[in-house]
Amino acid sequence: MKVCVVGSGYVGLVAGTCFAESGNDVICVDVDKDKIDGLKRGIIPIYEPGLKEMVLRNCEEGRLNFTTDLDLAVKESLVCFIAVGTPPGADGSADLQYVLSVARSIGRAMESFKIIVDKSTVPVGTADKVRAAVNEELNKRGVHIEFDVVSNPEFLKEGAAIDDFMKPDRVVIGTDNVRTAEIMKELYSAFMRKSNRLLVMDIRSAEMTKYAANAMLATRITFMNQIANLCERMGADVMAVREGIGSDSRIGYDFLFPGVGYGGSCFPKDVKALVKTADECSYDFVLLKAVELANERQKAVLSDKILRRLGTSGEKPLAGKRFAIWGLSFKPRTDDMRDAPSLTIINRLLEMGASVHAHDPEAMNEAKKHFGDRISYSVNKYDLMRGADALVIITEWNEYRNPDFDRIKELLINPIIFDGRNLYHPGRMKDAGFEYLPIGRNGEAVCEMA
Missing domain, CATH: 3.40.50.720 (NAD(P)-binding Rossmann-like Domain)
Incomplete structure (x- = not known):
């Protein structure tokens, strides 16, 4: 044809x-x-x-x-x-x-x-x-x-x-x-x-199907991120919770990995467009408006953890701190950085006075369009850690899943890893001598149940 x-x-x-x-x-x-x-x-x-x-x-x-x-x-x-x-x-x-x-x-x-x-x-x-x-x-x-x-x-x-x-x-x-x-x-x-x-x-149902599919997936991701945030406050492990709910055949495991929020070319744009379409029909799509708000807040979760752990008082609470970043694209196996969580996280670190050195297998040229020379880039995922105060993981590339932890600990000033994708097991990281701060895991209960 x-x-x-x-x-x-x-x-x-x-x-x-x-x-x-x-x-x-x-x-x-x-x-x-x-x-x-x-x-x-x-x-x-x-x-x-x-x-x-x-x-x-x-x-x-x-x-x-x-x-x-x-x-x-x-x-x-x-x-x-x-x-x-x-x-x-x-x-x-x-x-x-x-x-x-x-x-x-x-x-x-x-x-x-x-x-x-x-x-x-x-x-x-x-x-x-x-x-x-x-x-x-x-x-x-x-x-x-x-x-x-x-x-x-x-x-x-x-x-x-x-x-x-x-x-x-x-x-x-x-x-x-x-x-x-x-x-x-x-x-x-x-x-x-x-x-x-x-x-x-029919044509209109086909047009709606695309938006409905992406809105559903964005909602699942956001729901799990909210559960992760609650797990930290309750002393629960979100990955155990994921196993527990994902084993229900009505729910399944897909799109239930907690992290630092969704990005990319589809989910943010399509959720906004569906909300707008609903508004034009005089329908208040309350759920998707909440998804949008929650996702934007989730992009700040990792930088908030960094601020609480390493920040000081003053206008630039991270002044003098240097962070090694793994992952810039919004997801692995692409160089796409549209609405990527890395944009929010890195900009917040820079605003708070930190310096940033980043690595990504594919997205560094794309990152230069966003950050220019405001951050440094390294083609080697280990070199950027020398003299850094902590490692920050934003994108779950396979290259980051089984690194040389002895080498990382030797290069970092402090053996601290802020993991926005929960790549490692908290117990193993503790045994290896790291202070490990993932999403929704190893939190201490701050709420007492009545």
Whole structure:
């Protein structure tokens, strides 16, 4: 099948490459000429395991091409995916200007039947706006060309996007047209060989499904973080509590790891957008507003621990203190730092007068865009600890799970580890001679039960 994907960012590039991998002829389009020129040379603008190899293979075999010429891509394709950004506005609403701009461009370029697919995360009702934008351009041209608009939200986890696309939990197709549904089923058939996980529903339900899924996951994460904070005050161990509740088949273990809050390109943006959508419908989504508030507070939990343990009085209570940071990206296996907890934690440490030396396997170039020379960077995860007052773990990269603790203790001024991801067992750390401050573990009861 001939496919074009407009937008060569994270979603568009992964989708286009995976469609090409399954035998389709794919053209990826972007307005950024430098990005397109780089992709033609095999330069991948994002870090995603396995993506570069797949891009190079499909380019070499002629199934995957890159261009800035949207008109040409539309004319040569049956299915046109819109995969551009929908950044949050000041009020939390999704900014649809790029989606609707692409829709209008498709309307100006199309000469035959097209299936226009919203792959970007968009609010309920966006398909109607896309349809109106295309019709407006066709009317200006004085032509009548049949087309259909489909909602096909993505459910990709950064760091596992290739597997998620090639072996999906589900593929949601929102359409009211039987013929269009069959064409979309054919396009996705290569990913359904073991079992059919394709769900066809009405367009508005498909649009809502994406937001509802991410809001649910954000709520689970936030709930567990709140339980962790309570565990510290009650002298309970949140990891034991996780085992206890996760063993309930109605709950399960996924997305119940406590930490320093969620970040990334999806959860913060989608929760805000769903709250905004609810407000526009005169519905007070109290639960999600609380999730937003709790998550922002959670990002301060680790720096609060540092302040309580090592801070002094005065305007700059951490002046003269130096901290070694492990982890900058919002999660492992990505260089994405959008709404990453590290941004809040490091900025708070700097505001309190501390100096910061950071390591991350993939995100240090991205971190330089946020911090510049306000912090130092190290390509070696141990070198930055020499002379540091403590180690602070923010992201749970595998490289940090089994370090040389003797070496760490030798390099640090104080054998103190503030662990925002609970990578280690408190008992073992105590035996190894460390003062270990994780999230929701080894706290002392400060509340007496009546």
